[in-house]
Amino acid sequence: MIILLTASFTGCTDSTPNRTIVTFQIDSDGEGYWVYLYTVPRTKMGNFTIISSDGNDTASSAYSHQKKISFDDLIKGSEDFISFTFKADLSDVHWELNCKLKVSPDSTDNKIILDAIIINEDDDYDEKEWKLPYSTPLNYKQ
Secondary structure, eight states, X not given: OHHHHHHHTTTSBOOOGGGOEEEEEEEEOSSSEEEEEEEESOBOEEEEEEEETTXXXXXXXXXEEEEEEOTTTSOOOGGGOEEEEEEEEETTEEEEEEEEEEEOTTOOXXXXXXXXXXXXXXXXXXXXXXXXXXEEEOEEEO
């Protein structure tokens, strides 16, 4: 009986922050785009936050967070990029990803590509091309 009880809880853990990887993923269902925040191993976080021109969307005490977005409905900045910040926290440890995204002119109905600018802590940036679905870990913040 103890083995069954142990096996039922192995998918959900109360992990320590130093053993937790927070991941951001973006994908499209053909009508809109979905952004996801989740952890490996599956850990209940203090907060998951998605910030855009649509406002702040926070899920507290959750294992994951997802939100449907529309690039057409969000306010675009320079060169038609939309700014996003993805955050997570657990026991006073923080993760974050700051980026600017836009749909690439090279996208087709069958192959969606995003032009991404990843903004680093020192205000330096990296330009990337993301083929959907795309996922990347959030950076650890001090």
